[in-house]
Amino acid sequence: MYCNSLSVIKKKMAEQPIKFGILGCASIARKVSRAIILSQNSTLYAVGSRSLEKAAKFAMENGFPESAKVYDSYDAVLDDPDVDAVYVPLPTSLHVKWAVLAAQKKKHLILEKPVALNVKELDLILEACESSGVQFMDSTMWMHHPRTASMKEFLSNSELFGDLKSVNSSFTFAAKQDFLENDIRVKPDLDALGALGDAGWYCIRSILWASDFELPKTVLALRGPVFNKVGVIISCGASLHWEDGKVATFHCSFLDNLTTDVTVVGTNGTLHLRDFVIPFEEKKASFSVATKSGFTDLLTGWKPKPSEHHVTTDLPQEALMVREFSRLVGSIKFDGSKPEIKWPTLSRKTQQVLDAVKLSIERGFEAVEV
């Protein structure tokens, strides 16, 4: 019986939370460590770094329990048979090596975005996950906020929103000089996708999310991308076009003030939010919707006006991400379920569009078919 089985899984998971190993001590791993603690169905079990001291310091500073394992290599984490899952926040160029190895060692996998340098590399990772039967999920946290589900409900309502017509998304932040010189995201050998892979990933994901993950037919990079001295993109944009006339644009940059906007316009409705990547506050997030908006008779105001909607959450989006991931891993581990194909599928589509934007830039802003 399903209910019975679920309760059994829940019981098992309460007793045996999913044991996480973390590869490396990236700054973002601090946030995910906290999320693992908060998730209630997973636990911080191991961390590996090329420096044992660094790993130990990370474990101490990030709430790892006394019993946690501290390793002086990533391999050692993957070789620990008690590690159920790994979180991999390594530079993108290392993803294919370590994610494939993790999958081969039967570790379920949360992989930081951008998941790979290109779809070809990603496919190696996804094939390894599939053949090992492990769950894959990228670390796009906002997907897991309850606000995202609320907004999707609005977008799915044919009366309130209608048919999707356009999306505009932007994620920019003003990186400090030190970042622009030294961060892995500006290094061609570490994160060759630069701002497109980092901030653009979110923009592309938000556009695909709004379009129910229907891939655009054509992608065109906007002119004027900015490259740093070693050829890494630090600012760019693109337009995406679907056969039915839907259009989307995005802009991502390391050079502009922090801005994380999504605007989705349909035949009947409009959705706005300005903090789609990370909500302004942890426990409450908002979005604005408008339906069948119009001007007053004499065009002196609006009727109706847009309205604000608030969504509260006990857990931050990153903890909800870990919880959903661990729930899936638990189902596989304790109940023989198959991995949820949704998550690798969304990652792959995002990477496909990202690759197309990059190719369009390389080809002098030509239209690229996806």
Added chain:
Amino acid sequence: MYCNSLSVIKKKMAEQPIKFGILGCASIARKVSRAIILSQNSTLYAVGSRSLEKAAKFAMENGFPESAKVYDSYDAVLDDPDVDAVYVPLPTSLHVKWAVLAAQKKKHLILEKPVALNVKELDLILEACESSGVQFMDSTMWMHHPRTASMKEFLSNSELFGDLKSVNSSFTFAAKQDFLENDIRVKPDLDALGALGDAGWYCIRSILWASDFELPKTVLALRGPVFNKVGVIISCGASLHWEDGKVATFHCSFLDNLTTDVTVVGTNGTLHLRDFVIPFEEKKASFSVATKSGFTDLLTGWKPKPSEHHVTTDLPQEALMVREFSRLVGSIKFDGSKPEIKWPTLSRKTQQVLDAVKLSIERGFEAVEV
């Protein structure tokens, strides 16, 4: 003495408000008639229509005084020596004929947007205005809202906003079937610029406004414009590019829910508003700004968050437009001032970009130099 002279002008204008004639009984003329009444320095003096009954009905319904003149032709309004200024809300294809004639008859001129079918036509109008020494102003009302000045103050502040990096603007509305079939804005012989001339005009103006009216170097129409059966644009977009790397995008349409957004991002700050064309309310308008935005240390929220600013106004933006126009006309009439060149200059730049977008569409989305 300046103060003395100003007080004399003010006195004269209080006694002798600028006398407006209106050409035609377009729906938008109702709003402008009310604005003329509200402006306090102008008066509804005459209206002309091809039908005397229609003109009389319009005058009665829109607050014209008993003494107002009602004419059965546009010519008669222009031939009335007491008419100081005319408001011309005729279909765009009639602008060049009637605006030039009005200027030749020494009538100061508020011309509805789009001001012309192309820059060549506009130049005929502007030359006529210049040679007659009459004031020209297009009817882009939001330019005159005090909010616009407040926002400009923010954008001009190098500490709060920094250097402009990107603008996104959209003006869409879901036209009803009757509009899509019968409105002058979908007729090739009346308003051949369709949604680009109507809604796109505002988007282009907002982008130019944000960039201190520095023309972009290159304009590219986005793919996927929608045309109606008779070849008029009912949805389109474009990207605009400046040599220093600034980029702007806009989307305008008759097919999407009413959306009027402007987002301006600089190196230090971000400006958002969602009701740039017509504020949600008549007496109070808002905008949101953010400066040196960042995420909290653990990336779990924002610090600082954007803030909302409110601007109140006694008079609606269209009345402030008429008041500014009439003030300029009064200075010319009573004080021998020259026409203010700013307004025709802004109109011309807007039309230049509009022409470039249209040309880019016609050339299959090629880059067009402005």
